[in-house]
Amino acid sequence: MGFPIYDYRTDVRNVLVTPQVRSRFLRMEPGQVAQLHSHDLGHEVFLVLEGRALFEIDGETAEVGPGQMCIALVDQPHSVRVVGVEPMTMYLSVTPHIQPTHTGRTPE
Numbered sequence: 001m002g003f004p005i006y007d008y009r010t011d012v013r014n015v016l017v018t019p020q021v022r023s024r025f026l027r028m029e030p031g032q033v034a035q036l037h038s039h040d041l042g043h044e045v046f047l048v049l050e051g052r053a054l055f056e057i058d059g060e061t062a063e064v065g066p067g068q069m070c071i072a073l074v075d076q077p078h079s080v081r082v083v084g085v086e087p088m089t090m091y092l093s094v095t096p097h098i099q100p101t102h103t104g105r106t107p108e
Helices: none
Strands: 014-017 022-028 033-038 043-050 052-057 060-064 069-072 078-083 088-095
Antiparallel strands (some): 022 088, 043 069, 043 088
């Protein structure tokens, strides 16, 4: 095989990290929260594969489920919280992936 193939059921980790892009599969447990933050230089794309999550992006919220995608643009504060009783698995990518990669935000 000439190139790697990744599976979200077994490769829950970063799969590619370069200055141009970071991509990974991420699994979060019920009730788990990724705190509010933003990316100074990159857009972040989220594709939910299993489970459901409540995304907050730039002050607006929406529940996202399997097969649905949302995007946080540069400087848009965003967070995610798993809803329901099952874990949530998603694919995410940030592009470009240049330091600083995350800027912490508070609700204020």
